[in-house]
Amino acid sequence: MRGGVMFGRLRPLVAAAGRPLANPVEPRRQFRTGESRQRDRFRGYEPRGSWDFGKEMAEFRKKLKEALPGSDWNPLGISKDLPPEWADIVIVGGGIIGWSVAFWLKMKESQRNAIRVVVVERDLQYTKASTVLSVGGIRQQFSLPENIKMSQFSAEFLRSINDYLGFFNEPPIDVQFNPMGYLFLASEDGAAVLEENVKIQRAEAAEVSLLSPAQLQKKFPWLNTDGVALASYGLENEGWFDPWTLLNALRRKAMSMGVFQSLGEVMSFHCSSTEMVTEDGELINFPRIMVANVQMPDSIEYSPIKCSIVVNAAGAWSGRVAEMAGIGTGPPGSLEEIRLPVEPKKRYVYVWNCPEGPGLETPMLIDTTGAYFRREGLGGNYLGSISPTEDEEPDIQDLEVDHEFFQEKVWPKLAHRVPAFESLKVKSSWAGYYDYNTFDQNPVIGAHPLVGNLYFASGFSGHGLQHSLAVGKCITELILEGEYKTIDLGRFSFDRLIKGEQILEKNII
Amino acid sequence: MAAPMALRRGGRLLSLLRACPRYSSRSSRPAAGLLKGRILPYLYDRFYDMEAFIDFGTKLTGWNLERKNTHYLRIQEKYGDDLAAAVFALMLKGGVRFRGQTEWYREHNRKRFCVDLVNYQGVPLEAADFSGSIISYEGLGSLVNLKALKHLDLSRCPNVDDWCLSRLHVFGETLEELSLAGCPRVTERGLGCLHHLESLRRLDVSDLPSVPCKGLVRILLEEMLPQCEVVGIRYDEDELTLPIEPDVHQGQTELLREAARVQKTREIPA
Ligand SMILES: Cc1cc2nc3c(=O)[nH]c(=O)nc-3n(C[C@H](O)[C@H](O)[C@H](O)COP(=O)(O)OP(=O)(O)OC[C@H]3O[C@@H](n4cnc5c(N)ncnc54)[C@H](O)[C@@H]3O)c2cc1C
Numbered sequence: 001m002r003g004g005v006m007f008g009r010l011r012p013l014v015a016a017a018g019r020p021l022a023n024p025v026e027p028r029r030q031f032r033t034g035e036s037r038q039r040d041r042f043r044g045y046e047p048r049g050s051w052d053f054g055k056e057m058a059e060f061r062k063k064l065k066e067a068l069p070g071s072d073w074n075p076l077g078i079s080k081d082l083p084p085e086w087a088d089i090v091i092v093g094g095g096i097i098g099w100s101v102a103f104w105l106k107m108k109e110s111q112r113n114a115i116r117v118v119v120v121e122r123d124l125q126y127t128k129a130s131t132v133l134s135v136g137g138i139r140q141q142f143s144l145p146e147n148i149k150m151s152q153f154s155a156e157f158l159r160s161i162n163d164y165l166g167f168f169n170e171p172p173i174d175v176q177f178n179p180m181g182y183l184f185l186a187s188e189d190g191a192a193v194l195e196e197n198v199k200i201q202r203a204e205a206a207e208v209s210l211l212s213p214a215q216l217q218k219k220f221p222w223l224n225t226d227g228v229a230l231a232s233y234g235l236e237n238e239g240w241f242d243p244w245t246l247l248n249a250l251r252r253k254a255m256s257m258g259v260f261q262s263l264g265e266v267m268s269f270h271c272s273s274t275e276m277v278t279e280d281g282e283l284i285n286f287p288r289i290m291v292a293n294v295q296m297p298d299s300i301e302y303s304p305i306k307c308s309i310v311v312n313a314a315g316a317w318s319g320r321v322a323e324m325a326g327i328g329t330g331p332p333g334s335l336e337e338i339r340l341p342v343e344p345k346k347r348y349v350y351v352w353n354c355p356e357g358p359g360l361e362t363p364m365l366i367d368t369t370g371a372y373f374r375r376e377g378l379g380g381n382y383l384g385s386i387s388p389t390e391d392e393e394p395d396i397q398d399l400e401v402d403h404e405f406f407q408e409k410v411w412p413k414l415a416h417r418v419p420a421f422e423s424l425k426v427k428s429s430w431a432g433y434y435d436y437n438t439f440d441q442n443p444v445i446g447a448h449p450l451v452g453n454l455y456f457a458s459g460f461s462g463h464g465l466q467h468s469l470a471v472g473k474c475i476t477e478l479i480l481e482g483e484y485k486t487i488d489l490g491r492f493s494f495d496r497l498i499k500g501e502q503i504l505e506k507n508i509i
Numbered sequence: 510m511a512a513p514m515a516l517r518r519g520g521r522l523l524s525l526l527r528a529c530p531r532y533s534s535r536s537s538r539p540a541a542g543l544l545k546g547r548i549l550p551y552l553y554d555r556f557y558d559m560e561a562f563i564d565f566g567t568k569l570t571g572w573n574l575e576r577k578n579t580h581y582l583r584i585q586e587k588y589g590d591d592l593a594a595a596v597f598a599l600m601l602k603g604g605v606r607f608r609g610q611t612e613w614y615r616e617h618n619r620k621r622f623c624v625d626l627v628n629y630q631g632v633p634l635e636a637a638d639f640s641g642s643i644i645s646y647e648g649l650g651s652l653v654n655l656k657a658l659k660h661l662d663l664s665r666c667p668n669v670d671d672w673c674l675s676r677l678h679v680f681g682e683t684l685e686e687l688s689l690a691g692c693p694r695v696t697e698r699g700l701g702c703l704h705h706l707e708s709l710r711r712l713d714v715s716d717l718p719s720v721p722c723k724g725l726v727r728i729l730l731e732e733m734l735p736q737c738e739v740v741g742i743r744y745d746e747d748e749l750t751l752p753i754e755p756d757v758h759q760g761q762t763e764l765l766r767e768a769a770r771v772q773k774t775r776e777i778p779a
Binding site: 179219237 | 568678
């Protein structure tokens with residue numbers, strides 16, 4: 001069997017002779033990464049099936065069109081990225097979390113193509129996805145050990161990203177990591193909490209130093225230390241990077257390992273259900289997702305994917321996806337009533353220019369007020385913002401930016417902290433959605449207690465990017481091996497919503 | 510029919526031989542040779558077996574690099590951090606200098622240096638020369654415990670990158686001289702975290718192919734480290750001094766340059 005496969009795979013040499021010569025500068029790999037290996041099995045049997053067939057089809061379509069009365073009606077629509085009919089695991093949402101889960105599933109499968117994974121994404125331009133609209137920060141300064149460990153794992157992954165995601169015949173991946181650290185400032189009131197947090201971080205072997213206002217002044221002369229009682233400064237594995245590069249690298253690698261990508265929106269699930277009776281005679285319904293219905297863009301058709309496991313990685317929209325499985329729609333008092341409390345919350349980011357601003361040593365600075373900024377490139381540009389308070393929460397209909405907000409809420413705070421910012425020029429801005437967990441601002445990870453084949457990985461409330469790589473691995477372990485191995489994320493399970501136990505992270509920006 | 514086919518195929522093989530290597534795997538030098546530069550990628554693209562083979566080879570190289578960079582834990586426990594670091598430096602064909610010495614110690618015969626070094630037990634290591642070696646992030650782990658390191662030479666190390674520079678903060682109070690000359694993977698992003706080195710007197714940043722806008726970077730470095738002499742970049746050295754040979758980082762450097770010029774990028778919807 002093995003030998004047969006091997007010779008079959010050698011056959012492309014013969015087939016290759018018929019192919020036109022590609023531009024030598026262009027990496028040829030690109031032809032192949034797009035499709036999965038599973039389909040490649042047929043490679044040996046037809047001479048380069050895809051282009052031959054595609055050309056024939058195009059001709060056929062043209063002829064058919066000519067034969068029909070003039071209109072722009074297209075007899076056979078071209079459906080790209082059509083979902084496969086069945087899959088073992090369907091991942092809803094192709095943001096960083098979705099692709100990370102897909103990548104790790106493929107890394108951990110026992111043999112090639114042992115599991116069929118499909119990532120369903122409705123917008124391949126990623127116009128609204130939080131991943132590409134984020135600030136790209138990574139830090140270890142959290143107050144929960146799990147969060148610290150996840151960041152450490154991600155930092156380590158980013159450091160050896162080429163071992164994980166690189167291709168032999170392509171230039172190395174460069175995520176543009178800026179190892180500049182996070183600088184948290186605390187006022188008199190916050191100093192005790194800050195110190196407490198640093199203790200937790202150091203127990204996890206994070207390199208964090210505490211600075212007094214005098215030390216701070218010496219290190220960063222451009223800083224106004226008014227009202228600062230204490231600061232903590234991350235020395236290693238903290239900074240920011242380019243989320244686009246990471247997302248693309250993950251996606252390409254995962255697809256080259258055989259993950260299917262499908263363009264479309266998951267609109268509903270088809271569930272079967274089993275009823276069970278508890279000891280005291282209560283009837284409990286255990287639904288199980290059997291089919292995910294995917295709607296193609298510009299089409300009213302659904303295409304069903306039969307599946308055994310669904311991962312909800314739809315970011316800010318994951319609350320809605322959970323509802324499709326009946327979560328949060330049950331009668332009051334039942335388990336089904338408890339919804340996934342993840343909602344989109346709009347956050348603005350502003351970019352400004354200030355030639356006199358802080359220099360090359362600028363860290364990601366988090367002010368006592370919660371306002372933050374960091375350097376962007378070398379040309380005296382900075383970006384930053386603040387999270388609105390609860391009663392200032394903007395409307396989430398669209399991603400319009402409120403410029404007043406910068407003038408009134410962000411600028412005064414930053415100009416107070418860094419006097420050089422008193423004169424600055426806003427150059428651009430954007431807005432993105434936090435996948436905000438209204439219950440306790442921490443992610444919900446793991447399976448649902450009733451819908452046993454629906455796994456969550458969302459609600460990261462502004463730190464999902466840096467945790468994505470670790471979460472992908474942990475969820476994979478949970479799915480394939482039934483327990484967490486790398487980092488125990490048991491505390492983040494859905495059960496805490498049922499019990500009403502909040503797990504609060506103190507460092508939310 | 511057969512003739513044109515053969516011609517075509519011949520042409521392809523010729524192009525294989527002709528075109529210059531653009532990308533190579535881990536090596537950062539542009540000229541990786543015909544085999545690595547063209548033929549292997551060609552085969553890699555076409556055969557799964559070759560792909561598996563080459564991927565395995567790459568992993569092996571990575572593993573070997575890591576192995577050579579591992580900590581000398583036993584020596585460290587027995588003889589202390591300074592000797593362990595010295596052994597590590599000598600194993601990588603580098604040099605060391607202990608306090609009180611004026612000459613570099615560069616004995617590369619393992620048996621002999623093991624005997625000699627014992628005399629220096631308890632003497633702090635003041636200078637380490639790793640120039641041209643394969644020291645990596647892991648390897649720096651054997652240095653971070655040094656309490657009196659004043660002089661560190663990492664010039665021309667292909668595996669020294671920004672992550673490595675972020676580890677140097679531990680020498681904040683002692684390090685006086687640092688050379689990063691000719692490190693192909695060091696960029697301006699890593700140079701930023703050298704501000705931790707408060708005692709630095711001399712910093713050599715010559716010939717860093719991945720750093721864009723060199724003149725500007727020098728000015729920023731001098732602002733950041735006012736007490737330190739920054740050598741190796743002229744103020745007027747900027748975009749015009751592009752590397753002439755195509756190198757692995759070229760694409761990225763250009764991107765960076767672009768990014769530095771048209772400040773920030775596609776994330777921002779216009
Ligand atoms: C302004 C801002 C700054 C941030 N800064 C940081 C930071 O510094 N550090 C950090 O770690 N994190 C940061 N974040 C948070 C981080 O971006 C998110 O937590 C993370 O990107 C979440 O990734 P995701 O894959 O879950 O979501 P997304 O990237 O939003 O991906 C979800 C995807 O699912 C798709 N989708 C939704 N519903 C469906 C459906 N029914 N069918 C098919 N597809 C669907 C969407 O189109 C989307 O592409 C920031 C966020 C914002 C908004």
